[in-house]
Amino acid sequence: MDGITFSAHRDKEETKGHVSEKDGNDSALQNMIISGSGALGIATGAAVGTLVAGPAGTLIGAATGALLQDGMKSVAGDIASRFTAETERERMGAVYILAQSQVVQRLNDGKKPRSASFFRPRERKKGKILRAEAEELLEGTFLAAQNAFEERKIELLANFYTNVVFRDDLDSSHAAYILSLLESLTYRQLISVVVIGNGTLMNAIRTRDFRGGGGLEPLQVGVLFELYQLVKLDLVTDADASYILGVADINPSRLRLQGTGTELFKLMAPLALDFDDYGYFVNAFQPIH
Numbered sequence: 001m002d003g004i005t006f007s008a009h010r011d012k013e014e015t016k017g018h019v020s021e022k023d024g025n026d027s028a029l030q031n032m033i034i035s036g037s038g039a040l041g042i043a044t045g046a047a048v049g050t051l052v053a054g055p056a057g058t059l060i061g062a063a064t065g066a067l068l069q070d071g072m073k074s075v076a077g078d079i080a081s082r083f084t085a086e087t088e089r090e091r092m093g094a095v096y097i098l099a100q101s102q103v104v105q106r107l108n109d110g111k112k113p114r115s116a117s118f119f120r121p122r123e124r125k126k127g128k129i130l131r132a133e134a135e136e137l138l139e140g141t142f143l144a145a146q147n148a149f150e151e152r153k154i155e156l157l158a159n160f161y162t163n164v165v166f167r168d169d170l171d172s173s174h175a176a177y178i179l180s181l182l183e184s185l186t187y188r189q190l191i192s193v194v195v196i197g198n199g200t201l202m203n204a205i206r207t208r209d210f211r212g213g214g215g216l217e218p219l220q221v222g223v224l225f226e227l228y229q230l231v232k233l234d235l236v237t238d239a240d241a242s243y244i245l246g247v248a249d250i251n252p253s254r255l256r257l258q259g260t261g262t263e264l265f266k267l268m269a270p271l272a273l274d275f276d277d278y279g280y281f282v283n284a285f286q287p288i289h
Contacts, residue, residue, distance in 0.1 A: 003269025004198040006278065025077030032080040036093020039151075065107045067119035068134065068165055072100060075138045088146045091154055095145040098158035106166060114168040133172040134165055140176060144183040152187045152277075156268045163267045170263070178264055181233070188280060189226045190268065195281050196236060197257045197265035205285040209251040223284040224250055235261030252285040 076096045083089065113119070122130045130136075141161045145154055160182055164175045182190065195201055210216065210224065224247040230236040231244045238244055239254040257265055275282075 005272045028080035029077040032089045032093040035089035039090035039094045064116045079142045091145040092142045102162040150187040160267045207253045210248045219284045
């Protein structure tokens, strides 16, 4: 499948000795971008100015693109002002940089974001105004990054948000559920979804289950139990519709994604993985000769 390869706030009036809320958020956002740049190993320089001040009009594109960009900056500034620990700033800053870069690239390539209503505040019963769905989802993405002790998830989270805001066919509540999966599953489980969804390795691994197969290697035990959790979440199934009632019933070569598992796979793309990322799957399920 494509995409996987193996290799806004209101300003307060300024008073003497104080800065506006907007200025405070911009300063916090700049610090977060600097931290994120360091974590990603890229130069800050012009990136800080562009990401804080906003890209030039030619980069923003259509009106919906402007709503998307403005909303990202607003949420990022608010989040940056609330979290000051360096590790938090690094993770959330990295997500912001990666997602903004992808958003700008797609807009410049002529890609259209989802409908404008996704990026505008919503009115609910009794006239209560709720934030835009895009802003709620972005805050959730930042908070998932803040808690991501497995920091390799950062790229997956940035891809997730970028993909959601360019897809009109994905319900925002379903997207929120998928985000909860991204946060709760281990990095290795998420890469297992990628491996199974891509299919490249599936013809070069073990072609039978583990029933009556004797003892298991420690690596096999770990990976099998992680896969079994994906089965219980209805993300993964057997291609022949065979029941998987326990880890011994898993035939690695017949595993396929289903339902939300397929959506999770799509929302993590694009990725370029090397053997350090997916080698555990190959080593755990060596073919039987």
